Amino acid sequence: MRATIIHGEKDIRLEEVPDPRLVSGQDAIVRVVASCVCGSDLWHYRGIASSAKVPRPIGHEFVGIVEEVADGVARVKVGDFVIAPFYDCDMTCANCRNGFSTSCLEKGDWGGEDHWGHPVDGGQGEYVRVPHADGTLTVVPGGAPSDDLVPGLLTLSDVFLTGHHAAVSAGVTAGSTVVVVGDGAVGLSGVLASTRLGAGRIVAMSRHAPRQALAREFGATDVVAERGVEGVAAVKDLFDGIGPDAVLECVGTKESMDQALRSARPGGQVGFVGVPHGEPELPVRRMFSTNVGVRGGVAPVRNYAEALLPEVLDRTIDPGRVFDLELPLADVAEAYAAMDERRAIKTLLRP
């Protein structure tokens, strides 16, 4: 089959690799219908998160059709249309049952290894072996959906539910005042998630017109273009001089976290999902004096997927709007370049 391999900084290639086959009794083989490029893939692409060995398969968001299942797979059937989270998990261990499948005691990573040390395919390819398929995969009821629903379903693999996790972690609820730091696909998803949770006012921090426009479509009531000290001042001004209840940190730099912490009102909460880079250790004295809490991390999307799936299927929400570029898998290198150069918010790939 063909699969995407990262060879180093800005070196993404589609290559011929062996077809996956069942390894354990809990595996399934999924034929990928759509995959995409994640903001966190770009850290690797830019050589910033370079601890992982190259060359290796890449990509961790995909939806597809189950082609084959091992003997021990009971819930997932051949022919099912399924959504994979950006990791694999058993959904039976204590952490999965607590709602944090990202800390599954048998977790594995696409493009890396499963819990038992067997290689696992990346998501940006034609087929993927899925460990403990009954835990990992969300089955879309009714079989293959209409084609226009595929982008929205694909966002349940990571991006929309990561934005949702930021909002949940920040404690967004009916009437909340919210600021979203970051206008990438995750930040925009955080706007939509906050709208869905009933937020009363949502400020998108963005200085890019197309992203501002999508933020407003997703429910942002205000847009603030300033950053840093000026951004904090502008946000405080919007909320009685004290700041909003909730801030969604969707970038992962020291600057963005600092801006988030300074923006929240006393007793407010920062929900963070940006993968931390640049050692942004948190200023505990500031948190102490202001009672601003910090909660979040790698989003347990598998725990959220089934609850939000019906709203995508019945078109109550359209999180797939974050995809503004669609390319064939053969053009995967361009998919990365377009996002890296901010020509695209998020790129969808079809094998």
Place this chain on the structure above:
Amino acid sequence: MRATIIHGEKDIRLEEVPDPRLVSGQDAIVRVVASCVCGSDLWHYRGIASSAKVPRPIGHEFVGIVEEVADGVARVKVGDFVIAPFYDCDMTCANCRNGFSTSCLEKGDWGGEDHWGHPVDGGQGEYVRVPHADGTLTVVPGGAPSDDLVPGLLTLSDVFLTGHHAAVSAGVTAGSTVVVVGDGAVGLSGVLASTRLGAGRIVAMSRHAPRQALAREFGATDVVAERGVEGVAAVKDLFDGIGPDAVLECVGTKESMDQALRSARPGGQVGFVGVPHGEPELPVRRMFSTNVGVRGGVAPVRNYAEALLPEVLDRTIDPGRVFDLELPLADVAEAYAAMDERRAIKTLLRP
């Protein structure tokens, strides 16, 4: 009047100072019935938090009788028995209304200055001028309580409600599994607060027999004497190898916060109320990978006091048990020494 003045490291003196008088139209003068020494006073006593100028008045927890009120005071009456929080606040600003009176826009500090720069008495004295008395003071219904209730009422000034804030910040609710780091009066209060909130299992980390005993009286189901790596391992063992839902950090050192963060289960929450010392900046990558949240800070006790007061008055809870030494105000230096040398958990002072 006589009041306690700190002159420097381990130099606490009871001195004759001018009687307070009304300054603003919102003031009251309170005759102190009981006050006490706080763990945070000890940081000053030990010369660790030495930024404040000396000599200066000290003490920030007191209950007493209202002796005089200014013309603008409407709610509080002469003769009322009142509880002061460890700061003064108006209870009308946006932060007070949000539940965070510790961030009152007109906040002042006992022993320091009020919002307008006028000196304010410390709590360890005979009288205290109370700015915006209608906001600051919690009135005990029915006038002066029976003497055995005074210690419990005094804990609503700071210590019990600081433990309560740790539990609330950690998200403790019915059935929660809880670990309390710190066996000082705040940590022990955190145990009682967790019991009151319905926690299912509460581990007190303590290696002092009298404190272990009081923790068990307050509802601790388990005691762990180990600290550091061994302490974390012992706690994980008690909770399926993954840790408890909530950890109350009631110390404020880098070591205690580290232990708290490592003890919580994935997706758990640390509620912290120990005043941070020693630059314990929080490890954001660890928080990201485990989804352990951190929330807390200086406790908005004024916002909690009225809700919990009835349970003290009707003896449902007895948070005053944290006082294991009572001295006359004349012996205030010994009150500090006894706590500093861990001969007492917490010392109550009567003028």
